Amino acid sequence: MLYRAFLRVVDRLPLPSLRVQRLIAIAVVVTQAGIAVTGSVVRVTASGLGCPTWPQCFPGSFTPVAVAEVAGFHQAVEFGNRLLTFVVTLFAGLIVLAVTRARRRRDVLVYAWLMPAGTVVQAIIGGITVRTGLLWWTVAVHLLASMAMVWLATVLYAKICEPDDGVEVVQAPAPLRWLTALSAVAMAGVLVAGTLVTAAGPHAGDKSLERPVARLEVEIVTLVHLHSQLLVGYLALLIGLAFGLYAVGIAKPVRTRLFVVIAVVCSQALVGLVQYFTDVPAALVVLHVAGAGATVAATAALWASLRTRESIPADTPVHQSA
Numbered sequence: 001m002l003y004r005a006f007l008r009v010v011d012r013l014p015l016p017s018l019r020v021q022r023l024i025a026i027a028v029v030v031t032q033a034g035i036a037v038t039g040s041v042v043r044v045t046a047s048g049l050g051c052p053t054w055p056q057c058f059p060g061s062f063t064p065v066a067v068a069e070v071a072g073f074h075q076a077v078e079f080g081n082r083l084l085t086f087v088v089t090l091f092a093g094l095i096v097l098a099v100t101r102a103r104r105r106r107d108v109l110v111y112a113w114l115m116p117a118g119t120v121v122q123a124i125i126g127g128i129t130v131r132t133g134l135l136w137w138t139v140a141v142h143l144l145a146s147m148a149m150v151w152l153a154t155v156l157y158a159k160i161c162e163p164d165d166g167v168e169v170v171q172a173p174a175p176l177r178w179l180t181a182l183s184a185v186a187m188a189g190v191l192v193a194g195t196l197v198t199a200a201g202p203h204a205g206d207k208s209l210e211r212p213v214a215r216l217e218v219e220i221v222t223l224v225h226l227h228s229q230l231l232v233g234y235l236a237l238l239i240g241l242a243f244g245l246y247a248v249g250i251a252k253p254v255r256t257r258l259f260v261v262i263a264v265v266c267s268q269a270l271v272g273l274v275q276y277f278t279d280v281p282a283a284l285v286v287l288h289v290a291g292a293g294a295t296v297a298a299t300a301a302l303w304a305s306l307r308t309r310e311s312i313p314a315d316t317p318v319h320q321s322a
Contacts, residue, residue: 007100016098018160024095025157028115031088032153033293035122036146038081040289043198044282048134048205048213050078054127057082085123092116095156105164111156118149134205134213140195143289147191150293151300158304166309171251176244177306183241184299186234191292193227202280224276231269238262257302264295 016024042048050070051057057079058065064075092115099112122145129138172180199216200223216223242258250258268291275284 010097010101013097013101016102021095021098021102021104021160022157024091024098025153025160027091028095029150029153029157029297031084031091032115032146032149033290033297035081035084035088036143036150036293037286037290038084039142039146040286042078042081043139043205044203044285045074045077046203046205047074047077048139049130050074050076051082051130054130082126085119085126088122089116089119092119099160104160108156108159108164111152111159114152115149115156118145118152122146122149136199136214136216139205140192140199143195144191147292147296150296154297154300155304158301158308162309163311164309166311169308169310170306171254171308172245172306173248176241176248179237179241179244180303180306183234183237184303186230186237187295187299190227190230190234191296193223193230194288194292197223197227198285203282203285228269228272231265231272235262235265235269238265251305254302254305257298257305261295261298261302264291264298267291268295 042050050073051064052070053059056062057075058067064072064079066072095115096112099108104112122142125138125142125145129135129142132138170177196216196218197220200218200220204213204215238258238261242262245254245258268288271284271288271291275281275288278284
């Protein structure tokens, strides 16, 4: 009943063109990744408790309050990051309205609705992170959830670009699609290990001596080695995937996405090396988080390109999905 009422309201909106849907979907990807980057800025500036409570910033106030205990700079950084949640929510809502009004197919609608739902979950995780005093594992979950949203948003963009009445076309045989999925699992392992490195590293998110942030009590060098070895494994899988795709014949869109993934992963490895040998400067932490978002988006785009929907004339032979 409620959904039917929602549809009646949406039907009064202007019909969005495919170009408009794509632009909104790109904005969704950028904002989902961008709020993770601004979150890293909060962390490296030690502003994680600039707003010491949630959902309010201070008890009795949703906005910063001039108090001696918390510097105005830290309040501004943390509150600014919270305000960006409204931007993320705005585009998440717009993409739902756009694809619903355009009467897109079911899987597009499902992925679109995951955007506002995921944003709500992220806000709750952020609240838990603040209320636990930036407990290291809650911070890690917060980042990993953001990366999951970047993956889903990228797949959503790919699906929006496909015609609803198209024919499903498989661009690679099943073993290579499974190898791509395995590389994504390896990437997830790299991300998890990266959050552990951060949890044991010098950027705790807050420097108050009165409320020290609980850290992961593991030797950071051990975690760095784990992180780097998983990255090597991830890159090795991508190289193997590249040879496999070229062996069976690779379409240009897939080739482009593959090159982008490998280039981004190599760039991330370089940034990580520089971080390690320069005592983890704050600017490189932010760059590394941005690179993580780019890696997730690129890998998701590669995955989505291996099984697509295309408008094909009826007399054209089609390699049906396996």
